[in-house]
Amino acid sequence: MQMTYYLQVGVTMSVNKLGLPLMIGSLAGLLLLMMLFPGAYLESALRGLAIWWDVLFPSLFPFFIISEMMLGFGVVHLFGTLLDPLMKPLFRIPGSGGFVAAMGYVSGYPIGAKLTAKLWEQNMVTRDEGERLVAFTTSSDPIFLIGAVSVGFFHNPKIAVILALAHYGGGLLIGLLMRFHGRQKPSTASAAAGPGGNMLQGSKAKGSRIQRAFAAMHQARMQDGRNIGEMLRQAVESSLKLIIVVGGLVVFFSVFLELLTQVGVLKSLYLLLDQILLAIGFPASLSEALIGGLFEVTLGARSAGEAASSIPLPFKAAAAAFVLSWGGLSVHAQIASILHATNLRYLPFMLARLVHGVIASALVMVLWNPVMGRMMPAPAFNHSIPSTPMWVPEALADRIAYFCILIAFMTAASLLWGWIRLAWRRLQRGPLK
Template sequence: MSVKKLGLPLMLASLAGLMLLMTVFPGAYLESALRGLAIWWDVLFPSLFPFFIISEMMLGFGIVHLFGTLLDPLMKPLFRIPGSGGFVAAMGYVSGYPIGAKLTAKLWEQNMVTRDEGERLVAFTTSSDPIFLIGAVSVGFFHNPKIAIILAAAHYGGGFLIGLLMRFHGKQRATSGGGGSPNAASATGEGEAKSSRIHRAFAAMHHARMQDGRGMGEMLRQAVESSLKLIIVVGGLVVFFSVFLELLTQAGVMKSLYLMLDHLLTAVGFPPSLSEALVGGLFEVTLGARSAGEAASSVPLPYKAAAAAFILSWGGLSVHAQIASILHATNLRYLPFMFARLIHALIAAFLVLLLWDPLMGTMMPAPAFNPLQADPGFGAAGGFADRIAYFCLLIAFMTLASALWAWLRAWWRSANHRPAK
């Protein structure tokens, strides 16, 4: 029997087993469902919902097209994606999963990226947000804000390396235009090639806004409606995986997985007591990161941090299910994303061990930090304001880097008397 034919019976058997466990452990089932619902309402809804709406509005106003034109000189040679992918990267890195996938799907719907470009883009723009990494993981779980430096270097540095590796994914052909629409270039007339990049960026923004054509009220209504549908899907998946993990724990399945992973960790030189964190992180990122921070005191801190970096970069099957549900409406494939997450996780763990002495050994003492005042990040006003500030800083840095790269390329061509491509 083929794998495809086996899929349906296995799924039905799994669901039947899950329902049986729900009847055997009704108290644990209800408690875990309420816990997952609380995480969604208190954490994810206020954290993600505003960014879902903001990203939809920015697409409607053409701001993505503006930054797409500005970031083309940086994104195309580095990652083989159009400049609009730079906006997705900035929004994804400051907002966390699954913003990058949602925006990538929107770019695909507007024909601003091809399938290969979209798969490259979603592979390296799906990451933990810095508020969660600093407030929840470093301070809340590790009780050490200095850990944020090594985790951020490994997690975001690994994401950058994944972006460079993913440029070899797909067919070797020209990328789509950074402004998105194929008619955007002609909208500015024959003199566009001689105009400044800033002028072309605003022209692309204006053209996109005219093509959209929706009024402010209609745009806001559709943004709220679309974002609400997605956040409900996210919430349902969070509750499902919360129940799923708790029932597996009650049934003793998780202990068996811990024992299997113990032998593998021992073989590669990692403390076997980290198996609980890694198995938990396989399914849900928050559970795994908490277990890594609270692992036995006998486990060296660098190995705890490496486990946390692995878990943050993998994202957990709960996040993977969210991404798969978003990609389902497009022709973008899930498997390239999954392989990129696995490679990112391995790279991040390796970077923690590689950079531990250079970063943590010479680092100045951290300023006083009260964990009770740390925003775990998720939806308080301060956390939202911090995300906006991070986004502005990151997009400004990327724009300056793109402008500098374009200037250097122009200078090199003029110095060597080479025509512009």
């Protein structure tokens, strides 16, 4: 036992000693490249800043604030109690995770991770539950998938059908697979764990589930205790901090990727990936899209959509599905920065994203003929459509509508499933004598 302990300590110290010089050398090399290619550096930084300001800030910032306010008002506890019969049997997470899933799928990365971290702070999820939750609630939002990828990059809105099935269907499969993560660890005792959880555990048998849900909401609001002004101020403050971190990471990876392109590092990666793609039956020319998507999702999806016309459309769509599901290292850095304040580990998230990308690509290839059928080829769109569409005010209303529809469907399914289980138990007990 002591030998194992000393070995682990020695390995950790070796990694730390190696990691620091490597980090310093990498940063020094990056500074050198910035001095050697000042024009490319400045252009890429401005491009990343434009993506953040034109797309990410207006699309994510309102949802950051809304999610904070909903937590303060106890809305998450309300839906947590309502969705518990659906989420625990399927995904082994409390019902509050259903609210996170709805927000994450509608708003896109990194909303799911932010809300998961908030649930962890309020002791509403354990570490394993949080890792399961963030692994399958991190996804592209439908506005980006339809507007930017399908219309802007592929110039064909019909592609959105197969991409949505592969991306969101693959996400649900990841959720089902992640239920085996941390299998031996205990889960939260109640969907309303955290503020108000003790009261609900004591009165779990009193009233219908809807009554208990509103009781959980009221208790959480009372325990929060902040007035609306203070709640709004803190929501804006924390949301601004997070959106600035997101913007900084987007600019950094935009510069990093451009500098690697200038020195020819990406060409070597293209050659390596070419051989892998040929081995699995994919066109080698998709390597540029996949390498770009490895770092940044927008660049990879654009490269997939604008790849050579000689590449069959199913392969291009499969590459785009992989990029959307992987998310890019820029998104991974955002998630890691959010998880850093918790005890949730990044490695399960990274592995889930990789598996999600593979599953989404496979679903595109398997479902292409049954789903698309005679829908293809579709009329080409005007190529004057910008590759990164500007944010439009209607998109916020669309996302709110998508969220309301999704959460209503999940709530109805949860209540129906809970009623079926209750009826089945009563049937098994038989008539009272």
